[in-house]
Amino acid sequence: MKLMPCPINGLRNISEFICGGEVETMPDPSTGSDQEWAEYLFIENNTKGVVREWWMHTPTSYWFIAERNTETEEIIKTYPASDIFKQRVDFTQNKS
């Protein structure tokens, strides 16, 4: 079984984690086209190589980011999500 380095719990068996999918940017829900939304929801990049993913350590309910090579299965690094999500996100009504 693989080991996953959790940024706060250290090396743990990967069975303690769930993967939350790739880190993707949500298109603006009020201005994005239907096409953009459909791609956001259903088209996976399925990258061969390094991907950036959401992972959660389930016993401690801690979400973080992992960079992982899908080809070699190497986990390159993990870090708190706050390293990339620093700003408050707000949604505004489409005025049109």
Place this chain on the structure above:
Amino acid sequence: MGDNFTMRLPKPKGLYLDRSKTITFVFAGKHYQGLQGDSIASALAANNERLLSRSFKYHRPRGILTMAGRDANTLVQVEDEPNVRADTYAITEGLEVFAQNVYGSLENDWGRFIEHIGRFLPVGFYYKAFYKPKGIWKYWDTIIRNFAGLGKVDVNATPYASDKAYRFCDVVVIGGGPAGLSAALQAANAGAEVILVDENQLLGGSLNYVRFNSNNSQTLLTREKLVNAVTNHPAINIYTNAMCTGWFADNWLAIMCEQRMLKLRSQVVVAATGSIEQPAIFRNNDLPGVMLGSAAQRLIYLYGVAPGKLAVVLTGNDDGYGVALDLIDSGIEVQAIVEMRTTPSHSSLAAAINAKNIRILQGYTVYEAIPGAGKRSITHAVIHQISSEGTVNENSHKIACDLICMSAGYTPAAQLLCHSGGQLKYDEADAILKVTQLPAHGQSVAAGSLNSVFEIDAVLADGKYAGWLAATNAGFPNNEPANVPHHVGAQGQNYPWPIFPHPKGRDFIDVDEDLQVKDIVNAVKDGYDDLELVKRYSTVVMGPSQGRQSALNNMRLVTKEANRSLNGITITTQRPPYSPEFIQHLVGKAFQPVKHTAIHYRHLECNAQMMSAGLWLRPAYYGNPENKDTCIEKENLAVRNNVGIVDVSTLGKLEIRGPDAAEFLNRMYTFAYAKQLIHRSRYVLMTDSTGVIIDDGVACRLGEHHFYVTATTGGVDGVYRNMLRWNTEWNLNLDIANVTAAYAAVNLAGPNSRDVLSCLTDDIELSAQQFSDMEVRTGHIAKIPARILRVGFVGELGYEIHVPANQGEALWDALMKTGEEFEIRPFGVEAQRLLRLEKGHIIVNQDTDGLTIPQETNMGWAIAQKKPFYMGKRAIDVMSARSLDRLLVGFTMPSDAPLPEECNLVVNNNEITGRVTSVAYSPTLKSIIGLAFVSPDQSEIGKQFNIKLSNSAIVKATVCPTPFYDPENKRQEM
């Protein structure tokens, strides 16, 4: 005793034996005697019984080949256990052993007639012969499977207790031979915590049975010194009789002990798994009496048994001379050493043989073994001079013998290494497979003959170095770094081409699968010229030994036939397990965690029949199973007409606190929460980003910045994760806590519930005016701090009371006691489901599926259209603009109609248009009611549609508005 023990050798041979204890056992119907420590095969060999089994396809007689549990020749049935390897399985008093794959008796197996039609059974035969005409395979399948059988599974076998243990160490050493022992010692001396695993009963590996020098006393001294040091070392944990069967990512190892599976995580793995001796290929090389040189040595040294009386040693390396010396020492007459190499060996072993005037036939090979009666033994070896690679000339001798020992070379036991990403490649210069890459994940070192190091001093140095490196990599730098050993290498260990096809065949490449040279040659001719393809077409290396004795020669033969270079060729993919595992060991102790609510034992006292709800146990109903329907009906009517109580502690419960709490709920749920009043509750419906319903519940606003939200029993963990995940991205100012287990909750429901509750509280005003439906209060019930929600899930006046979990039982007791005069009745999940169905309320994941959007369940009312965003908004907006494919509708059927089941199909002219999601007989409404998905054109109120029952009968149901019961919700608003 008579002829018994005729082959038994005196001490000090027989390392495993306790000669003071005689053991009687039964093999193939006959009684035999062996000694404590004997395996089935060694005890039989001591009795000069060589026949152990019949081969898979041709039912040829087979005997000892490896004596190491590495071949299919020794598979026997031991009582209820099939496919036991007789060469390693220890005998016990009264043990009953049966022959496998035998028709009639082992001695006289009538299945052997198949051999005579063998030429009509070419490679790929099954694929070619049994598929025409269409359907004929079904007929042949049974016959073939019966013939090519292994042991018999006894479905009534008694399981024994087995469990799993989890172990951690700095360095694990797999293999307790000279390399493994010195590695373990070196690593432990450096301060590492070491686990040493060996499949045999005694540590020592090849030190126990291989003659490294003409004078073997040095080897025995080395062994004693190493084994003692390792055994007495406090930092070395030894597991013998333990088989490492898999090496997984990040050094996670599966180790099978007798009744336990170890799951071991080690920082560094030292692989010292050794190598596997390879056979030579000649006619009748599969018969009893033909065995590997190391098998003869194992018999002699470990079990004190002479492998024969009159021997021929076929060799292509120096080790054959050691084998010959051991045979001579055991009183066996060595007729000749047949040396495949053309130049004489200069080793000390060969010198010792020369001194004994043993005949050496240089540049010769065994071309054929002549079988004795019934092919159950051999009588002669036919020796021919080698003319070129794989061919012989007419110069020949016929030498009488009952034993042919083969020393043709080795292949590394690298299976485990390969599980974890290691690689092997053929090195043409040394004619051997070499480890060219270590596992990619986790640190590891290979040592000993696995690492192509064979000379004993080099092996010891290699092990020592591996131990030093492993300890250093595990964080225990050694003050005295071991020198990188000078590898003597594998030169001369493998004879490059020990394959001598015979025109009359029976020159077996793979004895497990009865594959001869021509089968492999024909497979390549049929176009399967890649190793992986030949494997699947011919089944070579697919038998129980998984190519341990066949992969190397097969690879040589295939590349030659395909006109390719052998250099750099790799073996077929190796997958776990390395050795057979008991499924029982993989399962271990059944560990199924269950959750009990705080009120669990009160339910049991009330004779509740418990059912699983996810990990929780919940009362299904109260009463005896034979009266199930009556119990549920009574519980139902108690709620409708009087008062009932149900434990709803399993409901998910979440606290959302902070200035952005309302904004957060607005994003996570479809409804609007910004303007929700304090002390009010509101329905919550969660959709995923594709608009599919994934959960529901209620949100209670306890303060401006404080919501208490319920979720479904099965959904709360996912909801909680989802909430955390999104707020990690959004950075709203709030806190989310999953308090599911912190609160116990009951729903007190029925027209008399207010009367019961009013006896138990003095700080909550319960009148309909003061505390109306969908309102929330905090206060005390029976002096227990509580949150009280007026909810209408079951469609009656009702109070959901949430209290700290440790007071759940006290709350239950108070309500039951006070309710006594009202004849309060506890009700279970079954009645609750029926009550909510009468109200037409959906249960997420029962009345919805993985594609259901709110519009399909008539829940458009629960969607706030004006919000800029909620999870799933965009998808729902897109789908709302389209016409729906199906709708969830209520339906009724007469009470005497056959009761459909959940998931029965809704059909229209033989087309499936939907399915029943919930259905039950309602004692209140005295008819069958249900919910079903139907096509939009079937959904009009009053229309009829067809339901196909499980027995294929069609019944009619009528679409009807919901709620079925109290459509104006007057009862819950009382």
